[in-house]
Amino acid sequence: MTAGYETERELQLPGGQSVRIRRAVPDDAGGVLEYLRRVGGESQNLTFGAEGPGLTESEERDYLARVAEADNSLAILALMNGVIVGGLTFDGGRRPRLRHVGEFGISVAREHAGLGIGRAMIEYMIAWAAQSSVVRKINLKVRVDNAGAIRLYQRMGWVHEGRTTRDTLIDGQFNDCLLMGRAVDPR
Numbered sequence: 001m002t003a004g005y006e007t008e009r010e011l012q013l014p015g016g017q018s019v020r021i022r023r024a025v026p027d028d029a030g031g032v033l034e035y036l037r038r039v040g041g042e043s044q045n046l047t048f049g050a051e052g053p054g055l056t057e058s059e060e061r062d063y064l065a066r067v068a069e070a071d072n073s074l075a076i077l078a079l080m081n082g083v084i085v086g087g088l089t090f091d092g093g094r095r096p097r098l099r100h101v102g103e104f105g106i107s108v109a110r111e112h113a114g115l116g117i118g119r120a121m122i123e124y125m126i127a128w129a130a131q132s133s134v135v136r137k138i139n140l141k142v143r144v145d146n147a148g149a150i151r152l153y154q155r156m157g158w159v160h161e162g163r164t165t166r167d168t169l170i171d172g173q174f175n176d177c178l179l180m181g182r183a184v185d186p187r
């Protein structure tokens with residue numbers, strides 16, 4: 001069971017293929033971990049590498065079950081022919097004073113980047129947040145040198161709110177991140 005919002009979206013790519021965007025369910029756990037290890041190995045812009053996010057399949061299953069039940073958290077997947085090619089998670093706060101706000105993370109497999117899949121998942125999240133009775137602010141952190149992602153976030157309404165230093169440590173190099181935020185108004 002997912003809390004309320006069950007919408008699915010279909011995105012047509014220029015080459016004629018289609019991408020399905022839907023909420024993740026606990027049974028996706030194995031595929032999600034496999035996907036995250038793949039995308040982690042492809043990017044220096046995520047908080048994990050080829051080792052993945054450091055959860056066992058059973059922990060990932062529990063996480064997806066918790067998110068599906070929560071009214072202020074979201075996990076969605078982008079699939080091509082049933083294979084995960086992108087994912088987005090938003091984790092809302094647990095305390096009453098923090099339930100309206102959370103941070104999201106997003107990735108798209110390199111092979112399928114630049115085709116609008118990231119934008120489509122972000123649009124899904126904004127629509128979900130607007131119809132929720134809870135979420136009113138969406139934060140993110142992005143490496144200062146991830147220009148393509150920053151441009152995409154700005155175009156979608158995020159504004160620069162701060163900067164954090166030594167945010168990730170990759171191959172002996174510290175990386176600074178921008179803090180960006182976007183208000184969400186109820187629909």
Ligand SMILES: CC(C)(COP(=O)(O)OP(=O)(O)OC[C@H]1O[C@@H](n2cnc3c(N)ncnc32)[C@H](O)[C@@H]1OP(=O)(O)O)[C@@H](O)C(=O)NCCC(=O)NCCS
Nearest residue numbers: 043045106107108113114115116117118119142148149151
């Ligand atoms: C950042 C990321 C999530 C963006 O997802 P994406 O699917 O590549 O993004 P989109 O295709 O929706 O938009 C990105 C660009 O493609 C362009 N684009 C959108 N739809 C398009 C289409 N149909 N055809 C061609 N280009 C398109 C956008 O205009 C945008 O252009 P820009 O480079 O000028 O900003 C993805 O590239 C990624 O996972 N990168 C590695 C990990 C990462 O950086 N994650 C974010 C950490 S904060």
